């Protein structure tokens with residue numbers, strides 16, 4: 008606006024005085040240089056540098072890696088959160104989310120417990136190669152599979168399968184360390200007795216804590232086994248935890264376990280509001296998911312052309328994100344479960360399969376944006392990748 | 397090395413409209429965004445079976461096809477209107493002080509004044525006079541500035557010259573006696589972040605005029621749908637967007653911009669750079685102190701940082717009717733003292749002295765949540781400073797403590813709300829700082845004191861080729877920032893043509 012107009016406004020001189028006063032007395036924002044980044048770095052650093060300080064053999068197929076900071080301190084986390092551990096295996100740069108198993112009250116290290124997945128790229132690498140003293144990078148802790156003190160109440164039922172015990176271990180250890188007034192029933196399913204992770208620690212804690220009940224369930228036990236057998240049915244859960252009405256039920260484990268247990272819980276009238284489930288990675292055999300197109304095998308291959316990038320061949324049964332990583336063009340990623348949106352890419356042509364229940368924004372759906380970590384090619388594709396690592 | 401006509405830092409509202417205007421105008425443009433999704437504030441996130449709207453409560457400036465508002469015209473020109481479904485909201489707002497005040501206003505001048513007169517019959521005259529003034533003042537503003545009258549003077553626009561610098565409170569006091577009536581008319585002060593004693597009357601007149609005449613709107617898919625449509629437009633017109641690509645520095649040679657450097661160390665050349673990042677980040681973080689002209693330090697020093705917000709995003713397992721929620725936009729206040737409410741914004745805590753807004757999105761459009769559920773946001777303004785004092789290890793516990801306090805206030809009006817929460821996410825000033833990158837998590841840029849209105853603080857270019865667009869260099873909110881980017885994009889296009 009022209010200055011002469013401004014000067015004619017009623018009260019102009021008074022306001023001008025305020026301007027002049029502020030120019031003398033106001034805050035000097037040059038001190039803000041770097042302030043936002045420095046503060047966020049304490050709470051949500053972009054990257055953590057970690058060193059393996061100790062390795063514990065848990066079961067024949069599982070080890071715990073104790074990770075300490077290379078420099079500085081570890082950011083705080085809430086029990087149930089994960090970090091995405093970054094690795095390079097066979098020239099492939101990738102990452103895997105791993106729930107922190109140690110208690111949040113333990114500020115000196117994060118324990119990461121890794122179970123071998125037959126044929127799995129990263130779990131085998133970690134279990135077979137990583138030694139004490141090795142350095143690894145990770146994301147900061149993230150995830151919303153956590154206890155909400157405003158909503159979840161005091162009676163908690165944890166249903167774990169296999170390596171899905173890890174977030175619960177952090178929660179249970181926190182309740183134990185801090186003497187929290189929460190009553191926990193842990194129902195923990197495994198294939199065999201040998202697969203049960205943390206069995207001794209859980210048995211000791213359950214004996215010591217009046218507010219922890221521990222019920223291992225073994226699908227195919229040996230002859231000497233005396234505990235609960237078979238699947239984690241609703242009846243078994245109710246037997247362990249009592250009436251499920253009013254309890255908060257948490258689930259973490261393989262996709263097959265969810266399908267089975269969710270139906271069992273719903274049949275007992277447990278509402279969506281009383282169920283929390285961790286997204287624990289892509290389905291094990293995606294072609295068995297409901298809605299998988301008939302006539303397409305997981306081993307079928309399709310051509311994926313990346314806009315302004317190479318054309319690659321993609322296996323139907325492998326998440327697109329993994330295929331991109333193998334081709335050396337990884338978008339950023341973190342949860343590898345469709346939740347964090349980091350690996351968002353746009354399907355310009357062709358069709359992908361996305362398992363039911365994977366969250367997607369309405370507008371992303373309209374324009375063909377998908378989360379590569381939970382999308383499978385079922386036709387030739389053209390992909391726009393607008394974010395690179 | 398990549399070379400462009402223009403680089404845009406940030407894909408917030410202003411960055412997106414600037415990018416779309418440029419791409420559509422034929423410029424070679426790239427938008428660099430830190431996050432993996434466009435929108436800045438104008439975004440959404442998913443939890444469980446809900447998609448939560450982050451920022452948009454009531455969109456101004458859309459209007460109807462018959463009587464289009466200024467924002468509709470901008471979105472039309474950018475070619476995104478046809479891809480979006482806008483829905484007018486039937487309520488202006490519902491304002492409540494439990495036990496004292498309970499008024500629902502509609503976006504219609506006659507009905508709004510009638511409702512107010514019904515509740516405050518003794519003040520009927522003042523009510524008419526106030527709305528008359530709002531409309532006439534704003535009519536002058538439109539004539540003088542929107543239509544760019546080359547000859548603005550006192551005789552032609554007497555009310556503007558009289559009221560242009562008046563605080564809202566003075567005008568309220570001239571017209572009304574009952575503090576409840578003053579409160580009922582002004583809950584929108586929270587859309588600007590300054591109480592009536594400090595807010596300009598013109599700013600409130602603009603909001604009342606805009607929301608009543610052009611109606612408040614929302615859109616299907618929420619503000620993310622708008623951001624995504626604008627981003628798509630940029631790509632369709634041959635522009636580029638790069639996500640996960642924070643800009644670290646703006647490059648300046650011999651006093652003019654030559655490009656930017658990303659945090660990864662990549663150099664991108666362009667002689668025109670538009671920054672949609674905060675004015676502080678732009679000048680203080682992305683430039684070296686000796687590159688910044690003295691005038692900028694003066695401008696920064698005279699301003700103050702706006703509040704951030706504390707927000708609860710709630711996915712409820714019941715439809716709105718079952719929860720007693722009947723209007724989409726609700727202001728739940730504890731009292732009539734806006735100055736006290738403003739002072740409370742410096743405190744982390746929430747109690748009866750804080751006002752809050754509750755938006756029920758499902759009532760605007762049922763697609764905002766799955767059948768049989770509701771999406772609700774509770775929001776109150778809070779300065780970031782007090783949150784920066786929380787030690788990181790206590791941050792999560794503090795979030796829950798304050799969220800609990802906020803729910804207690806909301807439950808005074810909607811008892812039992814908490815027993816229906818299926819999904820809940822808490823956003824603090826620190827959350828806004830993390831996702832927007834603004835100092836202290838500010839959501840409204842600099843405070844819009846009268847002394848900082850464009851009359852005294854125009855958006856000037858201080859470094860050749862460096863444009864700023866968005867909430868830190870003009871009006872805040874969706875409409876102003878979307879328009880700001882569009883205008884900036886056009887200004888850059890004019891320069892590009894000049895250079896050719």
Ligand SMILES: Cc1cc2nc3c(=O)[nH]c(=O)nc-3n(C[C@H](O)[C@H](O)[C@H](O)COP(=O)(O)OP(=O)(O)OC[C@H]3O[C@@H](n4cnc5c(N)ncnc54)[C@H](O)[C@@H]3O)c2cc1C
Pocket residue numbers: 089103104105106107119120121122123124125126127128129130131150170173174261285286287288289290291292342343344
């Ligand atoms: C939030 C989150 C937290 C996690 N926390 C832990 C943890 O604490 N400890 C841990 O061991 N794992 C954890 N996981 C799983 C982990 O991220 C990897 O998926 C797992 O280690 C397998 O990786 P891989 O590279 O060895 O297998 P990949 O090469 O990725 O997969 C090979 C094959 O195995 C299948 N597969 C992938 N994951 C599993 C699985 N978990 N069980 C069975 N089959 C699988 C795949 O579908 C594929 O067919 C977590 C996952 C998520 C999403």
Ligand SMILES: Cc1cc2nc3c(=O)[nH]c(=O)nc-3n(C[C@H](O)[C@H](O)[C@H](O)COP(=O)(O)OP(=O)(O)OC[C@H]3O[C@@H](n4cnc5c(N)ncnc54)[C@H](O)[C@@H]3O)c2cc1C
Pocket residue numbers: 405406407408409410411428429430431434435436437438450451452453454455456641642643644672673674677705707775828831832833839840865866867868872873874875877
């Ligand atoms: C909770 C909340 C509620 C609100 N409610 C309303 C409402 O109801 N009505 C209304 O009209 N307005 C509302 N607003 C205000 C409105 O959302 C904002 O004024 C507007 O969206 C700001 O747009 P912008 O373009 O200025 O910037 P922003 O949205 O802040 O966008 C800036 C972008 O720049 C990016 N960026 C920053 N630094 C860098 C860098 N170095 N490199 C790359 N990218 C960078 C950021 O990631 C971001 O995407 C609300 C805001 C919030 C947060």
Ligand code: FES
Pocket residue numbers: 339340341342343344345346347348349350351378379380381
């Ligand atoms: S990595 Fe999180 S959504 Fe794909």
